[in-house]
Amino acid sequence: MDTRVRPQVVARSAPGFDLRAWSGTHLERVEQALSSWVVMDAPAGLGDAMRYAVLDGGKRLRPLLVLAACEAVNGHTGAALRAACAAELIHAYSLVHDDLPCMDNDVLRRGKPTVHVRFGEAQALLAGDALQALAFELLTPDDGTVSAAVQAALCRLLARSAGYQGMAGGQAIDLASVGLALSEAQLREMHRLKTGALLQGSVLMGAACGVVPVAATAALGEYGAAIGLAFQVVDDILDVTADSATLGKTAGKDAAQDKPTYVSLLGLERSRAYAQALLAQALAALDASGLDTNGQARTHALRALADMVVNRDK
């Protein structure tokens, strides 16, 4: 059973669109590509640790967002597949490092022992480092399949999503916030960087695989920002309401680590309402994007993914 994607309210935002079938097709391409690109021939066990970190797990939300955005702009599918995998590698490396003892010290991830538990801390550190480099390697093939302009744009977007203005910066705020009472604005800024930047970056990388009017790119950026934040709000909700077995990772750890969350700040009901408001915002951005003209519903996958992000149960 494919448990990675379980759309529940697809009908509401993308009538007639079958996200399960769409995801199935696209996930198969992503899994095959990841398996062939995350190499076994890396030396001294490094390849094993890299593959363990990446393969066989995860919702693959970032790859799906890249591919859905590429579809929305009728972009270059080969470039998008590379960008999809690159975004997933950045995500995977961040989890490996985040799980290390000096960070969250977590032993369970996607229902399996974390990378450092399985391979040791040093190898986990290196595997994360190598995955980040591999992401940029995937974006820069020298086989003539992807134009230099698209390669450069993808590297630009990914580097900014991953670095100090994005994911790594958000992690630093997270680190500094344990035990502190954050305002909602501070919490939002932390998540905008920590999780939102790479989700939004995934959408924008998909858009960069095609030729798009500036206004449409801006709309896709708004969509990405809204679902990026919604993703974290829902994560905070699930950390409280779901159990470890369903999540495939340790539930309740935010509260245990005294981390500020949307639930601790807004309460459960207001957090749920906020997630729904962000979904509406994401869909409104797509409405305004101008991409669904001439009777073509190009944004249907993006719409259904937004639904899935907000209404998932794991």
Added chain:
Amino acid sequence: MDTRVRPQVVARSAPGFDLRAWSGTHLERVEQALSSWVVMDAPAGLGDAMRYAVLDGGKRLRPLLVLAACEAVNGHTGAALRAACAAELIHAYSLVHDDLPCMDNDVLRRGKPTVHVRFGEAQALLAGDALQALAFELLTPDDGTVSAAVQAALCRLLARSAGYQGMAGGQAIDLASVGLALSEAQLREMHRLKTGALLQGSVLMGAACGVVPVAATAALGEYGAAIGLAFQVVDDILDVTADSATLGKTAGKDAAQDKPTYVSLLGLERSRAYAQALLAQALAALDASGLDTNGQARTHALRALADMVVNRDK
């Protein structure tokens, strides 16, 4: 006193060329660029840790190699300055991670407490991660100053130098080799990846800033491979013959950690002879490159840097 570069036998390989003056000019540009690009506005102390890791220290050998190679091919100096800084960021991040307790557990680097001693392990981990991303960010400006083709080529070279086929792969072999009796071939392979790949990559990035015949690029690659290996042989020699105060890092740590080195494998005298042979090889590659035609000694800085690598005392 500028103690970073002390050429000693410049006259031999690049007659009449003043490496000290050349380096002084170029290092000033590199330091200014690093200081402006390694940002203070990264959140929650991350910027402080990043700057601490990068600024105010190091021989800056990789940046100098990029700039010297760019000069040899009469390339785009703006692109080369970005590539020079990007290579240094990758080097700096690798030192931060390499010094962590789960790796070499070192407390002294460039005469100062290591990043995790000063900022904590978690922040050091994040600073390293963010520096790697920043390297690719520097290579992909969107201000029109560097062509997309050069941006893509630089990202391609840097990612391969840093990743599983390069530095990270070499680190993994290093990790797996402690206490083992390596053959010379195995030791060479480890260093070719661990240190050599980024040094060679720096030379090739400099070359990618210009338009070069394939044969010249190949010759520069040979030069880079030779000095990359020579660098490590000399490092092994200095680990035995120099003291911590001169090195600015803990001397004798290879032996203390029971790591295989050229000195432990070949002895001191044969290691010294090997380093000189590699220098000769590097210079021969430049002779064959065809870059010094029409009475123009374009490779003089590369020659003098090769001398410095082999004949340095720290």
